[in-house]
Amino acid sequence: xxxxxxxxxxxxxxxxxxxxxxxxxxxxxxxxxxxxxxxxxxxxxxxxxxxxxxxxxxxxxxxxxxxxxxxxxxxxxxxxxxxxxxxxxxxxxxxxxxxxxxxxxxxxxxxxxxxxxxxxxxxxxxxxxxxxxxxxxxxxxxxxxxxxxxxxxxxxxxxxxxxxxxxxxxxxxxxxxxxxxxxxxxxxxxxxxxxxxxxxxxxxxxxxxxxxxxxxxxxxxxxxxxxxxxxxxxxxxxxxxxxxxxxxxxxxxxxxxxxxxxxxxxxxxxxxxxxxxxxxxxx
Numbered sequence: 001x002x003x004x005x006x007x008x009x010x011x012x013x014x015x016x017x018x019x020x021x022x023x024x025x026x027x028x029x030x031x032x033x034x035x036x037x038x039x040x041x042x043x044x045x046x047x048x049x050x051x052x053x054x055x056x057x058x059x060x061x062x063x064x065x066x067x068x069x070x071x072x073x074x075x076x077x078x079x080x081x082x083x084x085x086x087x088x089x090x091x092x093x094x095x096x097x098x099x100x101x102x103x104x105x106x107x108x109x110x111x112x113x114x115x116x117x118x119x120x121x122x123x124x125x126x127x128x129x130x131x132x133x134x135x136x137x138x139x140x141x142x143x144x145x146x147x148x149x150x151x152x153x154x155x156x157x158x159x160x161x162x163x164x165x166x167x168x169x170x171x172x173x174x175x176x177x178x179x180x181x182x183x184x185x186x187x188x189x190x191x192x193x194x195x196x197x198x199x200x201x202x203x204x205x206x207x208x209x210x211x212x213x214x215x216x217x218x219x220x221x222x223x224x225x226x227x228x229x230x231x232x233x234x235x236x237x238x239x240x241x242x243x244x245x246x247x248x249x250x251x252x253x254x255x256x257x258x259x260x261x262x263x264x265x266x267x268x269x270x271x272x273x274x275x276x277x278x279x280x281x282x283x
Contacts, residue, residue: 001059003027003144003189003218004234005227008063010035011044017051023224024231027059032075033066033090041071045078052082059085061119061143064101066091073104080108084116086143091151092120094131095138102141117143119191122182123175124151132182144189146220147179166203180215192216198223208233234281241282244275 007025009016011032020028030051036044048062062084065071068091076087089101098118105115122132122145135145149161149172161172168176176192183190192211195204208230211219219230236244243262250260251272259268 001143003059003191005218005221005230006061006191007221007224007227008035008194011048011062012036012040014047014051017047018057020224021057021060023227025058025221025224025227026218026231027061027085029061029063029088029220030084031063032071033063041065041074045075049079049082052079052084056085061086061088063088063090067097067100072101073107076101076104076108080105083113086117086119088119088121088146090121090148091124091128092122093125093128094122094134095136096131096134098135098138098141115141117141119143119146121146121148122179123147125155126152128152129175129178132178133185135182135188136186139186139188142186142188144191144217145179145183145186146191147175147193149175149193166197166200166207184215189218190216192219194220194222195226196222198225201225201229205229205233236278236282240278244278244282247271247275248279 003026005025006027006029007020007023008029008031009020011030017028017030030048032041032044032048052060062075062079064075064087067089087101087105089097092098097120101118102115109115118141120135120142122128122135135142149168152172152175153159153161158171160169162168180190195207197203204226208219212234218234221227221230246262247267250262250267251257254260259266261267
């Protein structure tokens with residue numbers, strides 16, 4: 001499953017679901033958490049469940065409410081029978097949170113049915129930072145890992161997570177990097193967080209390019225206009241594909257050789273692995 005772009009949609013705005021699915025996003029996230037007011041939670045659950053029972057155009061996740069808020073069970077009860085493709089879990093705190101959500105899912109899922117995979121938002125509480133390595137223990141239950149740069153500063157009383165130019169301050173660079181390594185350590189998709197400035201197209205393109213450069217495999221979006229730039233950033237350019245193919249072909253033509261020269265540059269096993277990865281993204 002390729003997840004370059006994952007687009008959030010408020011769960012109480014069903015008139016937007018089809019538009020989001022047609023945006024070009026690889027997945028949509030129907031949100032029951034932050035974008036839905038408490039008074040609208042039941043209406044959002046009903047709307048999401050109804051949509052899930054129809055024909056889906058793209059991979060469809062549901063973001064439930066956090067485990068400590070006593071609404072997760074109601075969310076799962078409303079949507080489990082409609083079989084979402086995955087569940088996004090906010091304010092997750094490691095493998096124990098995955099296990100806790102699984103307990104809730106089992107209570108609402110037919111005995112012979114498989115449980116949907118889980119995409120934790122892995123950095124939204126201070127304690128969560130110290131549990132990132134534990135996701136490897138739950139890797140078979142994960143769709144990927146992602147992080148957030150809004151709830152964590154609020155939780156610790158920070159005034160902001162970004163400098164004036166939009167770059168992250170040091171604590172949140174750490175949270176981002178640890179999520180990246182935790183995802184790859186578990187062998188699952190590493191999904192970067194949202195870019196909140198909807199009208200800053202250049203900033204979004206630069207942010208998404210940096211995310212791919214650093215090793216993220218995809219990124220979340222909060223507006224349909226962000227989908228195309230994100231998809232472009234996580235799709236290798238033609239010249240990248242050509243060079244990657246040349247590296248793969250060179251090693252295939254020289255079996256048993258550990259180091260080669262291509263266009264005057266040394267390439268070895270890490271370059272071959274990177275080239276194979278680029279070709280997989282191009283496919």
